[in-house]
Amino acid sequence: MEDQQQQVRARRTREEADRVATEYEASGLTRQEFSNRSGVPMKTLARYVARYRKKKADKNSGQRWVAVEVAEPCGRGDELSVVLSNGCRIAVSHGFHADTLRRLVAVLERA
Numbered sequence: 001m002e003d004q005q006q007q008v009r010a011r012r013t014r015e016e017a018d019r020v021a022t023e024y025e026a027s028g029l030t031r032q033e034f035s036n037r038s039g040v041p042m043k044t045l046a047r048y049v050a051r052y053r054k055k056k057a058d059k060n061s062g063q064r065w066v067a068v069e070v071a072e073p074c075g076r077g078d079e080l081s082v083v084l085s086n087g088c089r090i091a092v093s094h095g096f097h098a099d100t101l102r103r104l105v106a107v108l109e110r111a
Helices: 014-027 031-038 042-062 098-110
Strands: 079-083 089-093
Touching: 014 031, 014 042, 014 098, 031 042, 089 098
Parallel strands: none
Antiparallel strands: 079 089
């Protein structure tokens, strides 16, 4: 009898769905890989990501361009750095891991 009973899954809240979408985007994995690892069905993940991206785009629609000043080279010349308006500085040197930077930027965008 137990084999014939359907599994009942709890529904995720909007916040939980957004967290899943954020984790997916920061993971650097394909949808298939993330789905396999997290147990979230592909169609569900696609829906969460689409809704999250739309919400993020709506929220960011008021963003504006800012002036960028290229500073004089200093150091070894193989460093890339960005100074945010709040004074925080993100710097990476030659050989940095792009996925790590991608995850860092995703976290900072949520803040």
